[in-house]
Amino acid sequence: MMLKGPWRRRRTLCTTHICVVFGFFSVVWVLSLWSGSSSSPTDFYRKYYRDRDWTTTDELRGLVYFTSSFPGRSLDPRDGHLPYTFGKTTRRDANVWKEKIRAIDTVxxxxxxxxxxxxxxxxxxxxxxxxxxxxxxxxxxxxxxxxxxxxxxxxxxxxxxxxxxxxxxxxxxxxxxxxxxxxxxxxxxxxxxxxxxxxxxxx
Structure with a gap:
């Protein structure tokens, strides 16, 4: 059934408002990602990729492990495969990193x-x-x-x-x-x- 008159106008205005609100928050979200990655890549990486199960000591061991084991590689916090912040694709990968970096205190x-x-x-x-x-x-x-x-x-x-x-x-x-x-x-x-x-x- 076709809506006519004021009902049709109200539906149109409602739809428009929803689209505007959705678009606004989408833009804010994208800009937050962009500004995070460009102005402070380390903060960006920690915010979106860091495994919160890791302790500060684990992270410090990981930093030692990375800087000593991969002298030719630079830290890029946006890289998804860095051992120092334990970027990984599966939980098993994270456990492998834990085993390696926790040997640092002995080595x-x-x-x-x-x-x-x-x-x-x-x-x-x-x-x-x-x-x-x-x-x-x-x-x-x-x-x-x-x-x-x-x-x-x-x-x-x-x-x-x-x-x-x-x-x-x-x-x-x-x-x-x-x-x-x-x-x-x-x-x-x-x-x-x-x-x-x-x-x-x-x-």
Whole structure:
């Protein structure tokens, strides 16, 4: 039955309003995705791809695993197959990444995120060379990577520390050179290393 007069006009206006509202929210959603991916790709990736079951420690291990195992690859948070944030297609893939990154604490219990030109990074590396630890520290020279800023931002997010060096002991940041030097002078550093099953040959 054909609607005539005011009823037809009301139906037309209602349909128009629905289309306008739907279109408005669609545009807002698309713009939010676009602005997220262009202005802050790391935030965009975390928002849409990050597995919320991962702990901060898991993410930090993943960052170490990626930067040390794939030196020729740069972090792109929009890539769906990065181990550091555990992008994956299935739950099984995520479990495989967990197994690999959780071995980091055994393979490299001490990690030094360093910059080659930073004098404090140099002193930190010299201190651990003097201690002659086994395993030896894993040194990641962040300034030699193309994704320096992303790595720095992720370290800041995960450890609360945005300066270098950033020294990790079993996936926990113990600070920079000044912090580690103080721990060394007080004798606490040797205790922490030995408690972490790290052999210290030096003094």
């Amino acid at each position: 490299a219990p001490v990690v030094i995120f360093s910059k080659t030109y930073c004098p404090f990074s140099t002193r930190a590396k010299e201190l651990f060379a003097k201690l002659d630890t086994q395993p030896k520290p894993l040194v990641i020279e962040v300034d030699l990577r193309e994704d320096t800023d992303i790595v720095k931002n992720e370290l800041s997010r995960l450890t609360g520390r945005a300066t270098f060096p950033n020294i990790l002991l079993r996936s926990k940041s113990i600070g920079g050179f000044d912090d580690v030097q103080s721990l060394y002078e007080s004798g606490q550093l040797l205790t922490m290393l030995r408690d972490g099953h790290i052999v210290v040959h030096g003094a």
